[in-house]
Amino acid sequence: MKHLTALIVFSLFLISCQTKISREQMAHLNGYWQIEKVMTADGEQKDYQANTSYDFFEINGDKGFRAKVMPQLDGSFITNNLKEQILVTYEQDGTFLNYVTQYAKWREQIKTLTEDELVVENAQKIEYHYKKAGPINLD
Numbered sequence: 001m002k003h004l005t006a007l008i009v010f011s012l013f014l015i016s017c018q019t020k021i022s023r024e025q026m027a028h029l030n031g032y033w034q035i036e037k038v039m040t041a042d043g044e045q046k047d048y049q050a051n052t053s054y055d056f057f058e059i060n061g062d063k064g065f066r067a068k069v070m071p072q073l074d075g076s077f078i079t080n081n082l083k084e085q086i087l088v089t090y091e092q093d094g095t096f097l098n099y100v101t102q103y104a105k106w107r108e109q110i111k112t113l114t115e116d117e118l119v120v121e122n123a124q125k126i127e128y129h130y131k132k133a134g135p136i137n138l139d
Helices: 002-016 025-029
Strands: 031-039 045-047 054-060 063-071 077-091 094-100 105-113 117-122 127-133
Touching: 025 054, 025 105, 054 077
Parallel strands: none
Antiparallel strands: 031 045, 031 054, 031 127, 054 063, 063 077, 077 094, 094 105, 105 117, 117 127
């Protein structure tokens, strides 16, 4: 019986440690993000030293979009005006970004979200690690 109680307490501890992103934290998602690395399900890591495009997120409430943008040397950004619509859902097992385009639907779980760091995981257990980005400044 002691072991069963210990197992239940340990299980509840693990569940309570699960990362959940609050509605207040979602404000950190808005802006430009540059991918730093990708971690595959089997532990392989691919680092990105320089990127020619950033992801721009704009979330208002539980809806928004993501667009690919390219930074320019003068500090501006250009885009192809293609946007992936996003619905944010807060579920028991985490916070999810649900994407919809004309061609596909998919979702990513937000694992980490701070002012400077974003980690999302897709259905194939691939993690995308981003850092907050801004205009290129050559000064």
